[in-house]
Amino acid sequence: MKISVRAFAVSVLLVSAMALAACGGGASSGAANGALEVGSDGENLAFNNVALTAKAGEKVTLTFKNNSTAQSHNLIIVNGGDDVATAVDEAGAEAGDAAGYVPADASTMIAHTALLAPGGSETIEFTAPAAGTYTFVCTYPGHYGGGMKGVLTVN
Numbered sequence: 001m002k003i004s005v006r007a008f009a010v011s012v013l014l015v016s017a018m019a020l021a022a023c024g025g026g027a028s029s030g031a032a033n034g035a036l037e038v039g040s041d042g043e044n045l046a047f048n049n050v051a052l053t054a055k056a057g058e059k060v061t062l063t064f065k066n067n068s069t070a071q072s073h074n075l076i077i078v079n080g081g082d083d084v085a086t087a088v089d090e091a092g093a094e095a096g097d098a099a100g101y102v103p104a105d106a107s108t109m110i111a112h113t114a115l116l117a118p119g120g121s122e123t124i125e126f127t128a129p130a131a132g133t134y135t136f137v138c139t140y141p142g143h144y145g146g147g148m149k150g151v152l153t154v155n
């Protein structure tokens with residue numbers, strides 16, 4: 001009798017643990033991870049999606065596709081607006097081709113891809129920062145200046 005009570009107690013604990021695990025899984029899928037897609041706009045120095053949105057604190061998956069047949073591109077979400085983007089663009093140029101034109105100072109960026117060859121794509125993951133607007137750019141020399149930028153709005 002004692003043994004079967006113990007077995008019952010153990011099974012109750014197991015069921016509770018499974019319910020908790022299921023609950024945890026439900027909570028994280030309820031936070032609906034954001035999936036963003038951006039490409040370069042053909043051969044233009046532009047992104048084909050210039051208005052991205054995310055929720056503060058959510059895990060975001062961003063896939064960047066270089067649709068050009070000739071140009072290399074990257075995508076860097078900077079930690080701020082156009083003023084930070086300008087600084088990141090300059091720091092990227094200093095970092096040079098070997099670094100994919102990605103600045104050494106990670107604090108200036110929310111997330112970034114590598115420099116992608118024509119036709120390449122990369123998926124990156126990051127946690128959406130605090131609510132606000134964040135400029136994203138391509139730092140291949142001349143591209144940001146040519147208009148290759150957009151805005152991530154975090155709500």
Ligand SMILES: [Cu+2]
Pocket residue numbers: 071072073074138139140143148
């Ligand atoms: Cu570019």
